[in-house]
Amino acid sequence: AVWRALLLGVLLALPGLAPAGEDRSGFVRVEGTRFMLDGKPYRFAGANFWYGAYLGTADGIGDRERLRAELDQLKAAGIDNLRVLAMSEASGFKRGVDPAIMTVPGPLHEGVFDEALLQGLDVLLDEMARRDMKAVLYLNNFWQWSGGMSQYVSWFTGEPVFDPDETGDWNGFMQNSARFYAIPEAQKLYRDVIRTVITRRNSVNGRAYADDPTVMSWQLANEPRPGSDADGHPNFPAYRQWIHDTAGYIRSLAPKQLVSTGSEGAMGSLRDDDLYIIAHATPNVDYLTFHLWPSNWSWIDHDDPAARLESGLETSLAYIDRHIDIANKLDKPTVLSEFGLNRDGGSYDPASTVTARDRFYRAIFARLLERARAGDAIAGSNFWAWGGRGRTTNPDFMWKTGDPFTGDPPQEPQGLFSLFDSDASTLQLVSEHARAMEMLD
Numbered sequence: 001a002v003w004r005a006l007l008l009g010v011l012l013a014l015p016g017l018a019p020a021g022e023d024r025s026g027f028v029r030v031e032g033t034r035f036m037l038d039g040k041p042y043r044f045a046g047a048n049f050w051y052g053a054y055l056g057t058a059d060g061i062g063d064r065e066r067l068r069a070e071l072d073q074l075k076a077a078g079i080d081n082l083r084v085l086a087m088s089e090a091s092g093f094k095r096g097v098d099p100a101i102m103t104v105p106g107p108l109h110e111g112v113f114d115e116a117l118l119q120g121l122d123v124l125l126d127e128m129a130r131r132d133m134k135a136v137l138y139l140n141n142f143w144q145w146s147g148g149m150s151q152y153v154s155w156f157t158g159e160p161v162f163d164p165d166e167t168g169d170w171n172g173f174m175q176n177s178a179r180f181y182a183i184p185e186a187q188k189l190y191r192d193v194i195r196t197v198i199t200r201r202n203s204v205n206g207r208a209y210a211d212d213p214t215v216m217s218w219q220l221a222n223e224p225r226p227g228s229d230a231d232g233h234p235n236f237p238a239y240r241q242w243i244h245d246t247a248g249y250i251r252s253l254a255p256k257q258l259v260s261t262g263s264e265g266a267m268g269s270l271r272d273d274d275l276y277i278i279a280h281a282t283p284n285v286d287y288l289t290f291h292l293w294p295s296n297w298s299w300i301d302h303d304d305p306a307a308r309l310e311s312g313l314e315t316s317l318a319y320i321d322r323h324i325d326i327a328n329k330l331d332k333p334t335v336l337s338e339f340g341l342n343r344d345g346g347s348y349d350p351a352s353t354v355t356a357r358d359r360f361y362r363a364i365f366a367r368l369l370e371r372a373r374a375g376d377a378i379a380g381s382n383f384w385a386w387g388g389r390g391r392t393t394n395p396d397f398m399w400k401t402g403d404p405f406t407g408d409p410p411q412e413p414q415g416l417f418s419l420f421d422s423d424a425s426t427l428q429l430v431s432e433h434a435r436a437m438e439m440l441d
């Protein structure tokens, strides 16, 4: 028996000699409510790194030395699942990132792309592959900070962009973004974008994206919503069909990789658990996502997170439990793929304290680990967001073209939610949670 065990151990250690049927491809798979990777459950505590492809772009826009140094720092901390923006649209938004990966569409409504920025994504994926990291890539944005759906709507209606940073009308903006789901020409261009990215061959390592196990999954968009909470219900059928059809299209191009929507959960589904379930029941969606934004959702105060921290935490933990219960019911893994909290006193200063934030992260991680230990469908999380060495020197803390990137996109003060490389206490919490999640059987 000992010799047989030893021999089996040796055989298993040899690549390609795993037991029949065991997948050693390096691709993340779904088995019921669990991710599997090379024959073992895959659980993680990762980060949002929306600007990763921008950092990989040739110097002048990017900063490849910073990228390599910060990927090393994240990998050393065990933070090796990164959620990244894979497409941005040239826009007229006051607070849209510039430059954009996609410029104005061609005369036949075909996509026109900035090859230098696509090469930035190549560099990012190659550097992540070298560090055995996993990427979750989103291909659009419900919000304005990368152009996104509202820019498509402007391109194909001829109307000027509906800019919430000019009008302050966020409900009107959300309804305008949701028009995207039902404009055929917009969907045609979006399919062109999806095909361009997924069928791309990495210019650094020659690997086809769809054959690269570094890519764990493709997300339809960042935080796609049916529309505004008050007026979005009539859009829901088009939204649901868009999820089903687009997820099916992505799967047809990338059958080895996973597909998720990028949803916030019920708060991004007209505040209705049932609509979230209906929209995500399609077999074309491999796993669920939900986000947690207590200060954006007014459960905790932006300018003083300590004031209502305990009640806000209670509401946050209930939101987490509800979404894990939904994933159990749908028999799909779920990932808390965004969560964040302000610095003490609502400061943006990297030197300010983060007592409330550390309490929040610690409580969230304890709940995720507890539910994962119990065998529930929670498979991982990605905090929002890695800010690394990015710092602003602007008196208004707002990003301008050419500035260093932080975890806060251009529409928000630089330092609002970023976890900077100097935030050692919070980074330690993430690192400890990452190791605890990885050690679960």
Ligand SMILES: O=C1NC[C@H](CO)[C@@H](O)[C@@H]1O
Residues within 6 Å of the ligand: 143, 222, 223, 293, 296, 338, 384, 408, 409, 412, 417
């Ligand atoms: O996807 C997102 N969710 C919340 C972040 C912080 O407000 C925001 O920057 C981003 O648009």
